[in-house]
Structures are given as structure tokens and as C-alpha cells.
Amino acid sequence: MTQHNHILNSIQPNARNLAVLIDPDKMTVDAVATFITQVNQSYATHIFVGGSEVSEGLTEILVLEIKKHTDLPVILFPGDVIQITDKADGILFLSLISGRNPDYLIGKQVEAVSKLVKTNLEVIPTGYILIENGKETAVQRVSETDPIPRHALQTIIDTAVAGALLGMKLIYLEAGSGALHAIDPHIISQVKAQINIPLIVGGGLRSKAEIETAYKAGADVVVIGTAFENDQSFFNALKS
């Protein structure tokens, strides 16, 4: 657990930062080399590794394999404490601030400390905000929390600002993996206007046009998982 800010500083403001999400539950070790070759040919800037439900030990095996093929920073995006491994570079230290489940607001974080102190991971305090997308998400099910309705704009903004005021270093607006309805551009722009920390946006973004819209609205980092899982040729549309 370190205080350095290399990864945080690697998020260039107002640039097209792209995080590719690898879910250890959906990627086999054998598939990593080919997948990362494609990542390396795209303009991806970061690799996130995580999922809502991942078996113990899988994350470490996958991270070790990913690191063999790329120099991009590998950042844990954990649904639970068992996904922590010191083989990654950093960790989004998530607090699910859209929800009201104490385990996901502070419980898991306390549980994580005894593991984190034994690592060199860059710990990045992240306010994680789940927004309703038209269908139930794995995050909602696992955390037993309700997302914020997507029409409750002021609640979404106030939640993000509260996270920033609490000292969080990133705000992550999440529609959920495979979301039917990605985060609306007007939500992105209104949140962005009220915070001065980087804004991550993910969930349900499937086309180059949707990704561009998210950047234009003010997303500093866009996260793509499902679109690459479904069709690796999508990387061709995002060449560096």
C-alpha cells in the first residue's frame, strides 16, 4: 500500500483515456495473449481487472499473465476483498456511495486493510456510483443496493460532489456491465461541471460513437468490457 500517485497522474485530463475491463470470470489464461495484443494496438491507456463474482485466486493468475504481454498499468477493480493481489499496479479502492449497504460503504474496505498493507499497490480512493440502466446489474445483486434512478439528476450530482468532498480521488459513474442504457451525456456533463477530480464512465458503451459522446460530455476515462468480450474486432475501431 503506497502513497504514490503514478497511476492517478497517468490519467490525462480532457484526454481519451480508455480502460479495458477484463473480468477474470470471463477470460481464460490461454486467451490473454491474443486479447492483449489487440489491446496494445488500440489507444487503451489502462487495464482494469475485476468482477462482481470472481473465485479466489483467479485474479492473481490472470494479472500475472496480462503483465507478461503489456506495460500498461494494471488496476484492480474489485467486487470483493479476495480479488486483491500484489501482482497488479494499483487498486480502485471503491466505496459504493450510491448505495446504503455499510459493507460496501466501509466494511469491505476495513477488511481489505490487512491484505493491502502487505502490498505495493497504489491505492486510489474511488467514489463508485451505480445508476439505473433499465435492467438489474450484477453489482446491484451482489451489493444488495439500489442504483440511483437515472432521472434523479440532482441526487447523482450531490452524490458525486459528496464523494469529492470526502476526499475521494476519482468518481466512477457506472451503468453496470452490459447495461441497456449507458450513462446519459447530460449526466456526465453535469457531474463533471461540479467536481474537479477525474471522472470515470462505464457500462453499456458499445460503439465508437457512444464512446466519443462520453468523452465530449466530460468523461476522463471510459471503461469498456462487454463490447470487447463479445467482439474483439471492436479494437480495430479504436486503433492508436
Ligand SMILES: CC(C)=CCC/C(C)=C/CC/C(C)=C/CC/C(C)=C/COP(=O)(O)OP(=O)(O)O
Ligand atoms: C475495497 C475492496 C477490496 C472492495 C470493494 C468492494 C466494493 C465497495 C465493491 C463495489 C460493488 C461491486 C460488487 C463492484 C464490482 C465492480 C465490477 C468489477 C463490475 C464488473 O462487472 P460485473 O459486475 O462482474 O459484470 P458481469 O455480471 O457482466 O460479469
Ligand SMILES: O=P(O)(O)OC[C@@H](O)CO
Ligand atoms: O461491460 P461494460 O458494459 O462495457 O461495462 C464496463 C464497466 O463499467 C462495468 O463495470
Ligand SMILES: [Mg+2]
Ligand atoms: Mg463479472
